[in-house]
Every structure is written in structure tokens, then in C-alpha cells.
Amino acid sequence: MILVGSNSKLTLFLTFERRIMKKICTDNQQTVRHVPSSVTTGLGLLGLLATGMLPLGFSSAVSADDTIENSLVDEVVLEKVIVTDKFPGVKALNASDMEADILTSKRAAVSDTAKLLEDTPGVSLYGAGGVSSLPVIHGLNDDRVKIDINGMTLTSACANHMNPPLSYIDRSNIGKITILTGVTPVSLGGDSIGGTISVQTPDPVFAEPGKDILLDGSVSSFYRSNGDAFGGSIAAGVATQNVRLDYTGSHTESMNYNDGNGQIVKSTAYENQNHSAALSFKTDKHLVVIRGGQQHIPFQGFPNQRMDLTNNDSIFGNIMHKGSFDWGSLESKFYFESTQHSMDIGEDKHSQFLDGTASGGTFAPPNDQMPMETRGRNLGYKIQAEIPFNKRDTFRIGNEYHSNKINDYWPAVHTNTSIAANNTDARSAYWMMAPEAYLNINNGERDRVGFFGEWEANWDAKWRSLLGLRYDHTTTNTGEVQPYNPDLINTGPTRAVDRAGAITALNAANAFNARDRERSNDTFDVTALVQFTPNDMSQYELGYARKNRAPNLYERYVWGARNMDMAMIGWHGDGNGYVGNMDLTEETAHTVSLTAAFHEPKNNLWEVNVTPYFTYVNNFIDVDRCISASNAAASGCKATPQTATNSFVYLQYANHDARLWGMDVSGRTRIYKDQTVGEFAAHTTMSYVRGERMDGGNLYHMMPFNMKLSLDHRLSSWQSAIEMQFVDGKDDVQAIRNETETAAYILLNARTGYEWGKVRFDVGLDNVLDKQYYHPLAGAYLGDRYGMNPTAAANVTVPWGRNIAGMGRSAFVGLTIKF
Structure with missing residues (x-):
């Protein structure tokens, strides 16, 4: 009952x-x-x-x-x-749902979908491009977090992860976001050791009985002063009682933003376009939705990368079916996604010395090009059945498959012929990046098939439990690779340093090709969760999870050992160079978390949630300073950078045991309520995480203690907030990567919104005091200089030790009209 x-x-x-x-x-x-x-x-x-x-x-x-x-x-x-049903299903206490009303109030202030998650306890973001931040949950980042976009599992098709999953859906086309920061059920996880982020477009709405046609939609626009960012979106739908057709489209763009000192932060401009359509059918017991869409990003600057995104075209299609049967329910999802991705050195990074003057000579345009092309494909399905066995027990079983294919190649660069004809060094440099394409990943494939089962039990009004088991089989492989110049006998650079680099690249390719490259991983996940409600004021949840993740294609198969080649690899935003490791094994994380939730039961005047957690990871994929038998000047893996403490370095992915622990706290309280002046309330979130390697040293990019405190006001359709954000200094840095420290700071933000019928107006001011600050996870500032060789002479590369400055004061305004 x-x-x-x-x-x-x-x-x-x-x-x-x-x-x-x-x-x-x-x-x-x-x-x-x-x-x-x-x-x-x-x-x-x-x-x-x-x-x-x-x-x-x-x-x-x-x-x-x-x-x-x-x-x-x-x-x-x-x-x-007489109602024939059971107690509500188990839902983790640290699961957060962001519904349409919350999302609507945030859209005018951000263009990046990932930034909608910033107010969630335990969630932080790696800095990247304007629409491509990488989410982090409890210190576990990027591929370690399971991200589901309308049932699609998407893998970034880029050596720098410039097109992460959340970048493929515009924030204006989201109906709901669910974030699980703690123990994730096996039905929602797989191939991840962090939490889960599930993003859904709005559910289809059909005409009511007795009405033939339903027409609805919305038009939105926004402007933000810092960077002259502007954009808009449109959504339109037409429906009968059983069929619905939807279209959504959006466009956003921005110039470089200014920091708190009024200085331009270069390589932060972007432009993004999204279009999608959906056709939905429903009967009494079934719903089928067919979606398709396209994304075009003509440019996106990356201030913490040596490259910028110069084009990104993606198309996708998926089919979703939900059916209700006498025995339970069945949900099926099938999807396909294809990406054509291009990178090169953007305008802000073109051939400048430290004094800002053009370098000229060999490195002058167009000789400072570094084109990189990636073709990515994601294909998969997920089928899940839910079977209510009796009033107490519910079982879920399912199967899913995900295939990711990547071709990553760097076209040959043809040096300016007039220079090459009269310049021996230029002719030599020509052969460094010619005459063939550099094959970084050649027909790389990563296929995963998984099976899972869950048992949910609602024992009584006080006790619930969830137990799940999952098995995944992952295989990876790739074809043979080649450097720019695979034939050094008949062609090749003449200058000694250039020839040494070409030899290093050729030797690395030959060693890679000589090995058997096929790898497989068999993993078992276990999730156990129990909830206890002793009274109407408190609730407790204890969870344990054993979760696994196999290496991605870039961690396992990037092979270049030359300093320039290694500098093109890495999504970590630290400016270092990276090379893969074919012998990596899967990460296995053991997580224990406890959540205590308290609230005032009579009028819901206040609530407090506290979640401490601990994770031990076997074979955490981190890095070592890379070592090579070659000590050639062009080799990244040479002796010189092994002990460097104040420069960029060259690293190889490697397994190391690690541990992470921390705590999330959230709370809210009503301060005052009156029919005349409205309701005043306050809410806060606090998070802290630490990560260490078991062989010594810190893990990279651990978000220091941070807190948000907001004073909220609501009067009828008018909502306002004044927010204070405190971030502690980051001094627990990773020495292996020469990670830089950041100072503590406090930001003040203010916003208000009013909804009148079908019209909503939002206005706000971020960083009210125009504070100069450096976000702990923003990364190294590489956006204003040419930096192909991280350890070149100081006057021809971007310097080490600079953090990216955050955005200064910015006013925003947004307007949404529904129809």
C-alpha cells in the first residue's frame, strides 16, 4: 500500500x-x-x-x-x-535531480552544459574550451565518470578531449539532469569508477484527449557582457494524441573574455551550433522516440592546450522504446554517432615570442601549422527489463553494447616554398612534418559488451536495499602506425636536430608495429546499498561499490616519443607531453560512502545532508616521467626532464594504486516567510577531496575545499539570489606533472528572474567585485603563445608556471518566451 x-x-x-x-x-x-x-x-x-x-x-x-x-x-x-502497488523504489540519497525550472534559471549565465552541474556537492570541472569543460566527481574525472546523453554513451574523438560527451547537447535542449555522486547502481554504471551523469531532453508531450492538435514551443535569447557572448535557441513541436514531432536549434558564440584585471585571456573564444529533431509515437502501453541531430563548432579556443579546435561536425541518431507488459516493463535504446574533428594552432597562438613580436623565418605563417584530424564513431544499444516480483522485490536485468572507433591522423605540412628554396633550415623543417600523414591512431577500436542484474527490496517503511552485479568484456585494438617521414633513406631532414627527431619518431613507430596490439579486459562490478529511516526526521544510507574501467584508446595506443608529437597529446590541461602504454590494465575502485540526511518534518523548514566517502583504486591510471634509451635532443623521453621541477615535462601513462577520500555537505533553511515580502531562505554546499598515490605523492587536480552560500528570495513569480563562493588555495599538487599552486579566493554573484505567464526574464552579475582569481582546475595558460615544443628555448615556447585567470565581472540578461 x-x-x-x-x-x-x-x-x-x-x-x-x-x-x-x-x-x-x-x-x-x-x-x-x-x-x-x-x-x-x-x-x-x-x-x-x-x-x-x-x-x-x-x-x-x-x-x-x-x-x-x-x-x-x-x-x-x-x-x-484499493491500490495494488509497492513502496517507492530505492533512490540514492546523494542523487541530485535538476528539473526544467532549475535549469531554466541557469541557462542565461552559461553556454557550457557541464557548468550547469557546478552547484552539485562533490562535482567540479576541469577547465577547457568555452563549451567543453570536463566533469569531475569526487576527484575522478572525464572517462572515469559515466555520462549518458539520452541513452547514448559517447567517447571523445580527440587526443585532447576537446569534444567530451556533455559538449554534444546544448543546455537549452535539456529537460532533466540526474547526478549520482556516490555509489551508482550497476544498471546505471559500467566502464566507470566515478559517479554517473544522465542527461535527458524534455519528455514528449501529446495532445490531451478530445483535442486534435497541440502546438507548443519556446524562443530564448541571452547576452553576456564579458566576451560579448550572445546566442539564442528555438524549440517547436506539434502533436496529436499519439504522434509528436519536435525541432530544437541553438547558436552561441563569444569572443575572448577579460580577467579581473581587465586583461584579455586569449584562446577563449568559441562558436557552437546545434540542431535536432524527434519523432515520438505512443500507445496506451508503449512509447517510441526517434531522434536525430547535427552539431557544428567552427571554432573553439583552448587556453590550456597547445592546439585549438578549428572544426567539429557531428551527427547522431537514436531510437528509444519503453513498453509496459503484464510481467513488468522493458526499455530499449539504440544509437549511432559520428564526428569529424579538426585541430590546429589558433590565431591567438600564431608564432609569437614572449615579447609578442612575430617570430618570422622558419616558424612564420604558414609554417607554424600543426593540423590534426580525427574521425570518431560511437555505436551501441542498451536493453533493460524491470520485473516486479512481488510487493517487496523488484528485479532488473539488462545487456548493453558500446563500440568506439577512432582514426587520428595528422596531415603533412608543406612549408612555404619560397622560404624552403632559399633556406636550408626551412627545407630541413619541411621533412619533419612531411611528406606523409602522421598516423597517431590507425583504425583504433574499443568494443565493450556488458550484462547486469539488480535486486531491489523494500523490506518495510524503514529498510530498503539494493544489490547489483555486472560483468563487462572490453577489447581494444589498432592498426600499424607511421611517422611523417617513414623513409629516411630517400627523403628526410638534413639538419642534425631535425633528423634526430625523425629517427626517434621512426624508431617508436617500428617498435609499436612490432607488438601484438590487441588487448582485452574482463571486469566484475558489485554494488550494495542499504537505506534506514528510523523516524520522520532522519535517514541514513550506507553503500559499497566495486567498479572498473578499462583504458581508453589514447591511454593505451598513442606512441610518439618525439617531443613535438608528445606535446599534442593530453586532456589534462597541464601543458605536458604524453605517450601511451600498451601494457596498462583496468582500474578497479572500491568505494564506501555513508550519507546522513536530516530535515524538519512538519513544514520542511530546514534540511542537512552529510556524505563522507573513501575510494581505494587498484591500478589507477596515472603517469610516470617517461624514459627512453634515446637521449636525442628531439626525444621527449630523455634523461634531462626526469628531475625537472619548474618546467613542462614528458610523461607516460602508468598504473599506480591510489586512494581518495572526502566529504560533501549540503543544507538549506527558511529564514522568514510573509505573504507581503515573500520567502527568504539560505542554502549552502561544501565539498572537500584529497587524492594520494600509494607509492607517495598527490594525485593531479584535486579540488581544494570549496563552499557556496546563497541567500535566496522568492515572491510569487519573482526569484532572486545573492551568492558567495569560497575556494581554498590549492597546495596539494602533483610533483610528477609539476602542477602549479593556486591561491584562495572569494567571488560574489547576484541574479534575479521574473516569470510572467509564458515570458521569463533573467538578469544577473557574476564576479560582482571584478576579482582577479585562478580556478584550481583551470590548468596552465598556453593560450597566448606558440608552443609546439614544451621544452624548447625560453624565447620560442610558452613559459611554464602561469595559471589561467578566471573571468572578470560579467553582466548577463536572458529572455524566454513560451507558446
Whole structure:
């Protein structure tokens, strides 16, 4: 039973639900023997709300013999209500849902979908391009976080991860985001050791019975002063009672932003376009949605990379089916995605010395090019069945498959012929990046098939549990590779340093090709979760998870040992050079987390949530300073950088055991409420994480203690907030990468929004005090200089030791009109 509470409280929620019940009952005196589960879910939620227990989601049962008197509902009278359903399903206490109303209030202030997550405890972001931040959950970043976009698992098609999964969906086309920062059920995880982020577009809405056609949609626009960022989006749909067609489109662009000192932060400009369409069909028990879309990014600067994104074209298609059967429900998803990605040295990085003057000679345009091309493909499916076995037990079983294919090659660069004809050095440099294409990853494939099963048990109103087991089989392989110049006998550079580099590249390719490159990983995930609710004021959750992740194609198969080649690899934003390791094994993480949630039960005046956690990772994929038998000047893996402490270095991916621990805290309280002045409230989030390698030293990019405190006001359709953000200094840095420290800072933000009918207006001011600050995870500043060789002479490369400055004061305004 899920109808709960005393008769007086039942009166309240039945009054709210009288319209739903009127459609179920046609007579004024009728006994309902069965109510569809979709209706009982709604009744259950309202019942929980009526008894002041919604945050806990638990309640006591009501006897089937309880009689509801005729006076309780004015439109329909029920003598008896018998509901055949069970307690609500298990939901992790540290799971956060961002619904449409929350997302709408944030869209005008950001262009990057990932930045919608910043207020979630335990979530932080690696700095990247303007629409391509990389999410981090409890210190575990990027591929370690499971990201699901409408059921699609997408892998970045870039050696610098410039097109991460969240960059493929515009923030204007999101209906709901679910973030699980702690123990993730096996049905929502797989091939990840961090949390899970699930992003869904808005659910299709159909015409109501009796109406032939439904037309709806919205138009939005925004402007932000810092960087002259502007853009807009449109959504339009037409539907009958059973068929719906949707279109969404968006465009955003920005110039470089200014920091708190008024200085331009170069390589921060971007432009992004997205288009998608969906065709939906529904019957009484089935829903089918067919989606397709296209993305075009003509440019996106990356201030913490040596390259910029010069073009990114992606198309996708997916089919989703949800069906209800007598035995339970079935959900199936099939998807395909293809990306054509291009990188090169952007305008802000073109051939400048430290004094800003053009370098000229061999490195003058167009000889400072470094084109890189990637073709990526994602293909997969997921099928999941949910089987309610009885009132207490529910089982979920499923199977999924994901295939990722990458071709990463760097076209030959043909030096300016007029220079080459009269310059021996230029002719030699020509052969460094010619005459053939450099094959970085040749027909790389990563295929994963997984099977999982879950048992959810609702023992009573106080105890719930979830137990899951998952198996994944992952295989990777790649073809033979080649450097720019695979034939040094007949062609090749003449200058000694250039020839040494070409020899280093050729030797590395030959060693790579001589090995058997196929690898496989068999992994088992286990999740166990138990929830206990001793009373209507508190709830506790204890969870354990064993999760695994196999290496990605770049960690395992990038092979170049020349300093320039290694500088092109890495999504870490540290300016260092990277080379892969074919002998990497999978990461296995053991996580224990405990959540304690407290709230005021009568009027929901306050709530506090505290989550400490600990993770031990076997074979964490980190790095070592790379070592090579060659000590040639052009080799990155030589003796010189092994002990460097104040320069960029060259690194190789390597397995090391590690541990991470920390705590998330969130809370809110009502301060004052009055019908005339409205409601004043405050909410806060606090997070802290530490990461260490078991052989000594810190892990890279651990977010220091950070806190947000917001004073909120609501009066009818008017919402406002003043927010203070504190970030502690980062001094627990990783010595192996020569990671730089950052200072503590405090930012002040203010915003307000008003919704009048179908029109919403937002305005705000970020970094009100125009504070100069450096975000701890923003990375090294490489955006204003030519830096092909990280360890070249100081006057011809970008210097080490500079952090990226954050954005200065920025006003924003947004307008949304619905129809």
C-alpha cells in the first residue's frame, strides 16, 4: 500500500488529485479495484507531501478497509480505494535531480552544459574550451565518470578531449539532469569508477484527449557582457494524441573574455551550433522516440592546450522504446554517432615570442601549422527489463553494447616554398612534418559488451536495499602506425636536430608495429546499498561499490616519443607531453560512502545532508616521467626532464594504486516567510577531496575545499539570489606533472528572474567585485603563445608556471518566451 497518513491528510492529497480520479471513476459511488501504476505513483508522491515526508520517501500503510467519506471530494465520491502497488523504489540519497525550472534559471549565465552541474556537492570541472569543460566527481574525472546523453554513451574523438560527451547537447535542449555522486547502481554504471551523469531532453508531450492538435514551443535569447557572448535557441513541436514531432536549434558564440584585471585571456573564444529533431509515437502501453541531430563548432579556443579546435561536425541518431507488459516493463535504446574533428594552432597562438613580436623565418605563417584530424564513431544499444516480483522485490536485468572507433591522423605540412628554396633550415623543417600523414591512431577500436542484474527490496517503511552485479568484456585494438617521414633513406631532414627527431619518431613507430596490439579486459562490478529511516526526521544510507574501467584508446595506443608529437597529446590541461602504454590494465575502485540526511518534518523548514566517502583504486591510471634509451635532443623521453621541477615535462601513462577520500555537505533553511515580502531562505554546499598515490605523492587536480552560500528570495513569480563562493588555495599538487599552486579566493554573484505567464526574464552579475582569481582546475595558460615544443628555448615556447585567470565581472540578461 502507498496511500498513507491520517484521513485528514488523505483529504488534502485527494483534493489535489480529484481530476485524475474523476477520469478513473465514472460513477459517484464506485469501488476502485485497480489503479494504473502511473496514477498510483502520482498519488503516492502527493501523499508523502501531505504527510510532510517527501524528502524521506517512506510512509506507513493504510488499510484497504479505510473509508473515504463523500464530503472529502466535491467532484467524485469513493467508498473504498484499493491500490495494488509497492513502496517507492530505492533512490540514492546523494542523487541530485535538476528539473526544467532549475535549469531554466541557469541557462542565461552559461553556454557550457557541464557548468550547469557546478552547484552539485562533490562535482567540479576541469577547465577547457568555452563549451567543453570536463566533469569531475569526487576527484575522478572525464572517462572515469559515466555520462549518458539520452541513452547514448559517447567517447571523445580527440587526443585532447576537446569534444567530451556533455559538449554534444546544448543546455537549452535539456529537460532533466540526474547526478549520482556516490555509489551508482550497476544498471546505471559500467566502464566507470566515478559517479554517473544522465542527461535527458524534455519528455514528449501529446495532445490531451478530445483535442486534435497541440502546438507548443519556446524562443530564448541571452547576452553576456564579458566576451560579448550572445546566442539564442528555438524549440517547436506539434502533436496529436499519439504522434509528436519536435525541432530544437541553438547558436552561441563569444569572443575572448577579460580577467579581473581587465586583461584579455586569449584562446577563449568559441562558436557552437546545434540542431535536432524527434519523432515520438505512443500507445496506451508503449512509447517510441526517434531522434536525430547535427552539431557544428567552427571554432573553439583552448587556453590550456597547445592546439585549438578549428572544426567539429557531428551527427547522431537514436531510437528509444519503453513498453509496459503484464510481467513488468522493458526499455530499449539504440544509437549511432559520428564526428569529424579538426585541430590546429589558433590565431591567438600564431608564432609569437614572449615579447609578442612575430617570430618570422622558419616558424612564420604558414609554417607554424600543426593540423590534426580525427574521425570518431560511437555505436551501441542498451536493453533493460524491470520485473516486479512481488510487493517487496523488484528485479532488473539488462545487456548493453558500446563500440568506439577512432582514426587520428595528422596531415603533412608543406612549408612555404619560397622560404624552403632559399633556406636550408626551412627545407630541413619541411621533412619533419612531411611528406606523409602522421598516423597517431590507425583504425583504433574499443568494443565493450556488458550484462547486469539488480535486486531491489523494500523490506518495510524503514529498510530498503539494493544489490547489483555486472560483468563487462572490453577489447581494444589498432592498426600499424607511421611517422611523417617513414623513409629516411630517400627523403628526410638534413639538419642534425631535425633528423634526430625523425629517427626517434621512426624508431617508436617500428617498435609499436612490432607488438601484438590487441588487448582485452574482463571486469566484475558489485554494488550494495542499504537505506534506514528510523523516524520522520532522519535517514541514513550506507553503500559499497566495486567498479572498473578499462583504458581508453589514447591511454593505451598513442606512441610518439618525439617531443613535438608528445606535446599534442593530453586532456589534462597541464601543458605536458604524453605517450601511451600498451601494457596498462583496468582500474578497479572500491568505494564506501555513508550519507546522513536530516530535515524538519512538519513544514520542511530546514534540511542537512552529510556524505563522507573513501575510494581505494587498484591500478589507477596515472603517469610516470617517461624514459627512453634515446637521449636525442628531439626525444621527449630523455634523461634531462626526469628531475625537472619548474618546467613542462614528458610523461607516460602508468598504473599506480591510489586512494581518495572526502566529504560533501549540503543544507538549506527558511529564514522568514510573509505573504507581503515573500520567502527568504539560505542554502549552502561544501565539498572537500584529497587524492594520494600509494607509492607517495598527490594525485593531479584535486579540488581544494570549496563552499557556496546563497541567500535566496522568492515572491510569487519573482526569484532572486545573492551568492558567495569560497575556494581554498590549492597546495596539494602533483610533483610528477609539476602542477602549479593556486591561491584562495572569494567571488560574489547576484541574479534575479521574473516569470510572467509564458515570458521569463533573467538578469544577473557574476564576479560582482571584478576579482582577479585562478580556478584550481583551470590548468596552465598556453593560450597566448606558440608552443609546439614544451621544452624548447625560453624565447620560442610558452613559459611554464602561469595559471589561467578566471573571468572578470560579467553582466548577463536572458529572455524566454513560451507558446
